[in-house]
Amino acid sequence: METVQKKPGARLSQYAEVVTGWIFLAPALALLMVFTLWPIANLFYLSFTQGSFTRGGVHWVGLRNYWRLLLSPDFWQVVGNTVYFTIGTVLPSLVIPLGLALLLNRTFLLRGLFRTAYFIPSITSLVAVGLGFRWLFQTDGWVNAVLVGFGVNPIPWLGSTVWAMPVLILLSAWKQLGFNMVVFLAGLQTIPASLYEAAMMDGAGVWQRFWHITLPGLRPTLIFATVTTTIFTLRSFEQVYVITGGGPLNATNLLVYYIYDQAFAQFDFGYAAAAATGLLIVAFLLVYVQLKTSNEEP
Structure with a gap:
């Protein structure tokens, strides 16, 4: 059975489509990262700390909270x-x-x-x-x-x-x-x-x-x-x-x-x-x- 090989032009076209898709998704992904994922990660980190946003800052306390x-x-x-x-x-x-x-x-x-x-x-x-x-x-x-x-x-x-x-x-x-x-x-x-x-x-x-x-x-x-x-x-x-x-x-x-x-x-x-x-x-x-x-x- 012969193996069907894709032409270089077809592979390049598929690669261009993938890159184009990521380019269009990039603004939405950036907003998701900045306004959703990063705040959630920061919230999770703060739950293991104690202190306030002052000169003293916060320090790690583990599961104490x-x-x-x-x-x-x-x-x-x-x-x-x-x-x-x-x-x-x-x-x-x-x-x-x-x-x-x-x-x-x-x-x-x-x-x-x-x-x-x-x-x-x-x-x-x-x-x-x-x-x-x-x-x-x-x-x-x-x-x-x-x-x-x-x-x-x-x-x-x-x-x-x-x-x-x-x-x-x-x-x-x-x-x-x-x-x-x-x-x-x-x-x-x-x-x-x-x-x-x-x-x-x-x-x-x-x-x-x-x-x-x-x-x-x-x-x-x-x-x-x-x-x-x-x-x-x-x-x-x-x-x-x-x-x-x-x-x-x-x-x-x-x-x-x-x-x-x-x-x-x-x-x-x-x-x-x-x-x-x-x-x-x-x-x-x-x-x-x-x-x-x-x-x-x-």
């Missing part, structure tokens, strides 16, 4: 707060937008207006919305004014260790509502209408069509929405900074705010970097789960 995290009651309280906040935000941020998407996927008068109205929270400044929520839920705010009108005693929403976190959850779920609704609407458009028509001809009811056609068809969309909403919730900072400042009694202190406080209020950069590294690992795991489950057959 991670050991401090494991032994810190405040850190574990913050982790518990973050888990409570994440679960409380993610569930309504998926269920309510899915219901709205199912309603707005139909044709009716003013459908476009309703879609726009529900999407507005997603493009609203979180700081501005946070200030509005703080004004609404303060002791003499409108929410308590309505409660008093119905004969209910005023609730110290932002000063209560019980009610302060639900206010943050309400704000975060409302903020994520529009984005997830659009994502679910896009997913619903990919499900063939013929499946619903065939199911109706076979006598399938609304719930059966939803359970056996809509949910399986939305599986990749649900995974994407769950992961993105969870990451959005885990990195929440503005709500805490604007509304509660982590109080009362550390009851609303979330992980990102805790990292900020340790780094820029306590100037303990190594300890803050260790906590941030843990958060980064959780985010990477979530993205891995999304990629892994999205590639699996239903």
Whole structure:
């Protein structure tokens, strides 16, 4: 059997294509290196050091910062707060937008207006919305004014260790509502209408069509929405900074705010970097789960 040899001109052409491709990729790779990979590597290095960016600089302490995290009651309280906040935000941020998407996927008068109205929270400044929520839920705010009108005693929403976190959850779920609704609407458009028509001809009811056609068809969309909403919730900072400042009694202190406080209020950069590294690992795991489950057959 004769071996087919490539001509020198063909090899040169392929080499030129490879070089051209790397030239076009170089700016994007440079930005990725400078603004993503280098900061991550520097964060990882700082987590093994102690000190500040002063004349004294930082010095290597090994795993001491991670050991401090494991032994810190405040850190574990913050982790518990973050888990409570994440679960409380993610569930309504998926269920309510899915219901709205199912309603707005139909044709009716003013459908476009309703879609726009529900999407507005997603493009609203979180700081501005946070200030509005703080004004609404303060002791003499409108929410308590309505409660008093119905004969209910005023609730110290932002000063209560019980009610302060639900206010943050309400704000975060409302903020994520529009984005997830659009994502679910896009997913619903990919499900063939013929499946619903065939199911109706076979006598399938609304719930059966939803359970056996809509949910399986939305599986990749649900995974994407769950992961993105969870990451959005885990990195929440503005709500805490604007509304509660982590109080009362550390009851609303979330992980990102805790990292900020340790780094820029306590100037303990190594300890803050260790906590941030843990958060980064959780985010990477979530993205891995999304990629892994999205590639699996239903």
